[in-house]
Amino acid sequence: MPKGQPEVVPDDGLTTRQRRNRPLLAVHTGVGKGKSTAAFGLALRAWNQGWPIGVFQFVKSAKWKVGEERALRVLGDSGEGGSVDWHKMGEGWSWIQRDAELSSEDAAREGWEQVKRDLAAQTYQLYVLDEFAYPMHWGWVDTDEVIEVLRARTGTQHVLITGRNAPAELIATADLVTEMHKVKHPMDAGQKGQRGIEW
Amino acid sequence: MPKGQPEVVPDDGLTTRQRRNRPLLAVHTGVGKGKSTAAFGLALRAWNQGWPIGVFQFVKSAKWKVGEERALRVLGDSGEGGSVDWHKMGEGWSWIQRDAELSSEDAAREGWEQVKRDLAAQTYQLYVLDEFAYPMHWGWVDTDEVIEVLRARTGTQHVLITGRNAPAELIATADLVTEMHKVKHPMDAGQKGQRGIEW
Numbered sequence A, B: 001m002p003k004g005q006p007e008v009v010p011d012d013g014l015t016t017r018q019r020r021n022r023p024l025l026a027v028h029t030g031v032g033k034g035k036s037t038a039a040f041g042l043a044l045r046a047w048n049q050g051w052p053i054g055v056f057q058f059v060k061s062a063k064w065k066v067g068e069e070r071a072l073r074v075l076g077d078s079g080e081g082g083s084v085d086w087h088k089m090g091e092g093w094s095w096i097q098r099d100a101e102l103s104s105e106d107a108a109r110e111g112w113e114q115v116k117r118d119l120a121a122q123t124y125q126l127y128v129l130d131e132f133a134y135p136m137h138w139g140w141v142d143t144d145e146v147i148e149v150l151r152a153r154t155g156t157q158h159v160l161i162t163g164r165n166a167p168a169e170l171i172a173t174a175d176l177v178t179e180m181h182k183v184k185h186p187m188d189a190g191q192k193g194q195r196g197i198e199w
Helices: A018-019 A036-046 A064-078 A105-122 A135-138 A143-151 A167-173 B014-021 B035-048 B066-076 B102-120 B133-137 B143-151 B170-175
Strands: A025-029 A051-055 A084-088 A126-130 A159-160 A175-183 B024-031 B053-057 B082-087 B126-130 B156-164 B176-184
Touching: A025 A036, A025 B170, A025 B176, A036 A051, A036 A126, A036 A159, A036 A175, A036 B066, A036 B102, A051 A105, A064 A084, A064 B035, A064 B066, A064 B102, A105 A126, A105 A143, A105 B014, A143 A167, A143 B024, A175 B053, B024 B035, B035 B053, B035 B066, B035 B126, B035 B156, B035 B176, B053 B066, B053 B102, B102 B126, B102 B133, B102 B143, B143 B170
Parallel strands: A025 A159, A025 A175, A051 A084, A051 A126, A126 A159, B024 B156, B024 B176, B053 B082, B053 B126, B126 B156
Antiparallel strands: A175 B176
């Protein structure tokens, strides 16, 4: 329930309106469920505002997130709300020919290069960099470079990064960080994932 | 990434398929952001499966969640995926005349009575009881009764409850519990909520 008055009014020379509209860097991390689902839930708000949304899915998987993808595509094509571009690693990033032939590491780097180009062109107002914490954590993409590029981005471009093990430097730089903790998961009780819930 | 093999195979006489399709009680709690957004993100998966979805919004607010509501209504009316019914406290639960005249306490209880009727009738396959942890926490709705009703529900009806301060008995009974921790929030740095992000 994050409404109401802020506790501190910073001495940054900005008006409340300027501060309010400052583009956010948000991170969803931790080992619990809900990091990506909350990101796509947030995308619904962005869609409602009419913002162009770019999703960059930094995981190789045919199965996960099919529900979210289909829903956001239907919303993007509905003629209401904002547009949605959905870019997927593994099945071929939409802007290159056949990234299935790339290693995961190269494919992740390809994705980041495109994010940089889109940030420079101000293509989107919300970027969902889904599971992007992993390539940073694994050192495939340089965290310092990511931070530098995000700090230097112009306009009103909100960026939301999900994934376990988000690097500490990224968290230090982010405006909004939520950690999802697993309290209890059906798999602990021997239940396998089920459609409609896990994907 | 909750795929793969479960660590324990329980001795409950169920087949893997039966266990897999067991209806879930899920709880999103904690003081961090993302409890409701992750719930609506999960609803996208349910919608993709063609499930009838019932959202019961147990908060009085004209502003919050307008994005999610509009998006889920557009999806429900798209002719693809499942149907979506969105019931709101405060502006008048859809099944009673003017609940604006009810106290919050009575309105919350009215909502729960309808949830009970829908569970008995197996109206939905996913119930999002948004912010329903509060009326339980405040004692407006009896937690023991909620648990009893949920335990006795028939068919395949998944129930997802959000809100801070979810009662311990509810958490003990739930199959899936995620706690959202606030690591960092822009309001701590003096930034007020902004459209597209907070609502």
